[in-house]
Amino acid sequence: MSDFCFAHLTPECILDAIESTGIYPESGLLPLNSYENRVFQFRADDNQRYVVKFYRPARWSEAQILEEHTFMAQLAAADIAVVAPLSINGKTLHQHMGFGFALFPSVGGRSFEVDNLDNLELLGQVLGRLHSQGAQSAFTHRPALNLSTHLQQPTQILQQSGLVKAPYQQQFFQIVKEITEICGSLYQPKAQIRLHGDCHAGNILATTDGLCLVDFDDCRQGPAIQDLWMMLSGDTQSRQVQLDALLSGYELYRAFDLKELALIEPLRAMRMIHYMAWLAERHQDPAFVGNFSWFATDKYWEQQLGYLQEQLLALQAPPLSLAFG
Template sequence: MTDFSFQNLTPDLILDAIESVGVYPESGLLPLNSYENRVYQFRADDNRRYVAKFYRPERWHSEQIQEEHDFTLALQQAEVPVVAPLRVDGQSLFEHQGYRFCLFPSVGGRQFEMDNLDHLEMLGRYIGRLHSVAMQEEFAHRPAIDTASYLHQPRTDILACDCLPDTLRLAFSTVLDQVINKAEEKFTPFQQIRLHGDCHAGNILWSQEQLMIVDLDDCRRGPAVQDLWMMLSGDRQNQVMQLDTLLSGYEEFAAFDTRELALIEPLRAMRMVHYMGWLAKRWHDPAFPRNFSWFATDKYWEQQILALKEQLAALDEAAISLYP
C-alpha cells in the first residue's frame, strides 16, 4: 500500500478486519481521540469492551510495530501497569486489506493530575519499573530520538508547508534555525535505553486506585529523562519540587544519571519543532485541516515565533538542578 492516509478505511472494512480475528462487535464504533492512527472503541458479543487501533500506513514497518507490542507485553508480564495489545493465537499484530491493526482491552479512567504529588511519586515508581525492564534489552528496529528526525526533517516539512505565511517566513525560519543549532549543540545523550517515548499527562490514566500507562506508539531509544521531563510544569521552583518527587519514586527501581537534566531544554525544543513538523507533514490528511485549522493562521505562526524565542533563551540558561 502506498497511500499514507486512511481514505480507504471504511466502517465496513474496519468491521471485517475485527471479525477476521474472531471478535464480533455488537455496538457501533466510537472513534477515540487519535490523529496519527485511527482508534475505535466497541462492545463485542462477549459483552467486553475493546479498542481497535489501525496503524497509519507507511509510518512504521511491521517489525517496528511488533517490537512495540513485544515491549509492552514484557512490561505487562513484569507487572508494570501498561495497557498491552491482546494476543489471538499468539499473535498481536494483524493485517486486513493492507491495513495493520491490533486490539486492546478498553480501559477507562481519569486523566492524570500533574499537581498531585502523591500521584507524581507513584508515576515515578512506575517509570522506574518501566525503565528497569527497558534496560534489560535493546530495540533492534525502533529508531532513536535524534536531531535528524526531531529537528532537521521537521524543519524541511515545516518550510515546505503552504500554511506558513510568506510574510512571516523569514522571521520564523531565522529563529527556528537558531533554536535547532542551539538544541543540537546541547543534545548529547549519555545513555540510550528503550523508552515509552511520549510520556505526557494524556497518556497516563487514573483507574481503580492506580495509574495506567497507555499508548507506546512512539516508543524509541533515548535518554531516560525523556520519560520524565514532560511531567514538569510551572516555574523553576515548582519544577524542582516535581522532579524531586518523581525521582524519589523512580530511584526505588532504577538509577538516574543527573547529567541528563541538562537534556531537558534541548528535548523540549526538539518536541516543539517535531510537533510543528508533524502537523505540516500530515496536512494532506483531511482530519488535520478539520481539527487543527489554527495551524493555517497568521496568529499561530506569530505565537510560534515568540515561543521559539523564549525557548532559545531557555536553552542558554543553566540546567535545572535538584541542589542549590
C-alpha cells in the first residue's frame, strides 16, 4: 500500500471497520471535507449520528495519534468544547485492514464568523482555557513546530520533487533561502505548549452552547500565537482590532506574552512553504488531481513567487502591535 494512498479503503472496508467496533450504520456514508484523511458521517442503528475518521497511512505513528486522543480527552474533561474520539471497549484508535481509524460523535453547528469581534473574543476565551491545559504537560511523541519541520524539510521536499518549473526555479529557491535566513533570526519562541496547531475558521463550529473546536490532527508543541494568528486578516489596523478582541478573551484565563507577536510573520512564511511541500508529497495520490488540479502549473508557481516576495517584505517590517496597548 502506498504511504499516501487510500485505494484499498473501499465502502465495504469502511463498513466492516465500523461494524468491528459494535456500531452498525443504517444510513449511507456521507463524505466530509477532508483530503488528508478520509472522514465520513453516518447514522447508526441506535439513531445516533457518528463521524468515522481513517488516518492517512504512515503520516502519524500510533503513539502520536494516541497522544492526540489523550490531549482531546483531557480538554473535554476540563469542560472545553472539543469533539473527542469515542472510547469503545477501552480504545479510541482501532485497526482494520491496515488502516487506523477513530469514531467521533457528530456535532452540528454553524460556520465561525471571523469578522465578528464578539466571536473573536469568545474564541480567545476558549483558546486561553485550552492553552492553560496545554501548558500543564508536554507531548512526548508529537513534534514541535520549528524551522526544521516547517522550513528546512519542506524546502528539501520541494527541491527533490522536481515540480518547481524551470523558469521559476532559481528565483523561487533564492527567495525561500532568504525567508529561511530571516525566520532563523526571528523565530525563537521562549515557551512551547501543546496546541490545536491548525486553528482556522474551518476547524471551529458555532453551536448553541458556544464554540467547539474540531480536528486536532495537527496538534503539536509550539508558541501560543500559532493558535491565534490565523484569525487575523486585512490591513494593519484591522488586524490590531482583531488581536485586541482575541486577547481580551484569552487573558481572562491565561497571560499572553506580547513578545510572541514577532513570531506571526515567521509562522505565516513557514505555513506557506510547508503547505507547498505538503502538496508536492501528495501529488501522486489518485485523489489529488480532482482536488488540486491547479498545483504545479506555471500559473501556480508564478503566483507563489508573488506571495513569497510579499511575505519577505512582511518579515522585514515591524511586528504587529496592540491597537490599544
